[in-house]
Amino acid sequence: MIEHRPPRPTDGFSLAALVTGILGTGPVAFALGAIGLHRTGRAQTAGRGFAIAGIVLGGLQMLATSIAVAWIVGTAVAGVSLLGRLPADPFGTSTGSTTIDDLTAGDCFDSGDDDGLHGTVERTACADTHDGEVLEVVTLPDGTYPGEAELETYAEDHCRSDASTAVDDAGLDPDDFEYGYYYPLEQDWADGSRLLQCTIHGWEGDLQGSVLDGDAAVTS
Incomplete structure (x- = not known):
C-alpha cells in the first residue's frame, strides 16, 4: 500500500x-x-x-x-x-569701517591714524590693494592692565614670529614685508578687550592678495 x-x-x-x-x-x-x-x-x-x-x-x-x-x-x-x-567673510564681500577686534585671521584692511594701536580700520577685500592683513588673533589673559610697554614687548616677539612663519610658508620674499600689531589700550582693556592682532604689511607699498593664501604681492 x-x-x-x-x-x-x-x-x-x-x-x-x-x-x-x-x-x-x-x-x-x-x-x-x-x-x-x-x-x-x-x-x-x-x-x-x-x-x-x-x-x-x-x-x-x-x-x-x-x-x-x-x-x-x-x-x-x-x-x-x-x-x-572658513573665515568670517570667505568671499571678501564684507567691507567698510569696523573695529580691529572684529577682524579675524585672513581679513585684509586699511589702517586708521592709530596704526599699531587699538582702533578703527577699514575692512577691504584682499583682492584689492590694502595696508595689511591679520595673521593671528591672540586672546590675552585676564587680570589688571599690564601696561603698554609689556604688551608691546609681547607683541613684538609673538607677531615677528608669526610674520616670519607666514612669509616662509607662502614662499614669499621676506624683504618685501614687515609685521605689525594692534593691542588694547588701557581704556579698551577696562571695556573688556583682550585681543592682540598680529598683522603683516608691505615694506615699501600696499599689499594685493593674501599672505596666508600665498598669493600676496607688494604694489608700488
Missing part, C-alpha cells in the same frame, strides 16, 4: 518574510524570516526557502541603510568642520 501524506502548509511567517523583504522593510523582513526559519525547522510547515530569502533581503537592506546613514553623518560632520575653518 502506498502511503499518501497531505502537503505541509506553507508557514505564514516565512511567506511574510519574503513579501516584506521584496517590499524593502529591512528589519521586519529579517525578524519574520528568523521566526519562519525556526518554525520550518521543526518540519511542521513548509517555506524554509522563503524564510531564508526574507533574512537575506532584510539583512542587505539594513546594511545598505547603515552605510547610507554613516555617509550622511560623515558628510554633515565634514561640512561643519569645513565651515568652522
Whole structure:
C-alpha cells in the first residue's frame, strides 16, 4: 500500500518574510524570516526557502541603510568642520569701517591714524590693494592692565614670529614685508578687550592678495 501524506502548509511567517523583504522593510523582513526559519525547522510547515530569502533581503537592506546613514553623518560632520575653518567673510564681500577686534585671521584692511594701536580700520577685500592683513588673533589673559610697554614687548616677539612663519610658508620674499600689531589700550582693556592682532604689511607699498593664501604681492 502506498502511503499518501497531505502537503505541509506553507508557514505564514516565512511567506511574510519574503513579501516584506521584496517590499524593502529591512528589519521586519529579517525578524519574520528568523521566526519562519525556526518554525520550518521543526518540519511542521513548509517555506524554509522563503524564510531564508526574507533574512537575506532584510539583512542587505539594513546594511545598505547603515552605510547610507554613516555617509550622511560623515558628510554633515565634514561640512561643519569645513565651515568652522572658513573665515568670517570667505568671499571678501564684507567691507567698510569696523573695529580691529572684529577682524579675524585672513581679513585684509586699511589702517586708521592709530596704526599699531587699538582702533578703527577699514575692512577691504584682499583682492584689492590694502595696508595689511591679520595673521593671528591672540586672546590675552585676564587680570589688571599690564601696561603698554609689556604688551608691546609681547607683541613684538609673538607677531615677528608669526610674520616670519607666514612669509616662509607662502614662499614669499621676506624683504618685501614687515609685521605689525594692534593691542588694547588701557581704556579698551577696562571695556573688556583682550585681543592682540598680529598683522603683516608691505615694506615699501600696499599689499594685493593674501599672505596666508600665498598669493600676496607688494604694489608700488
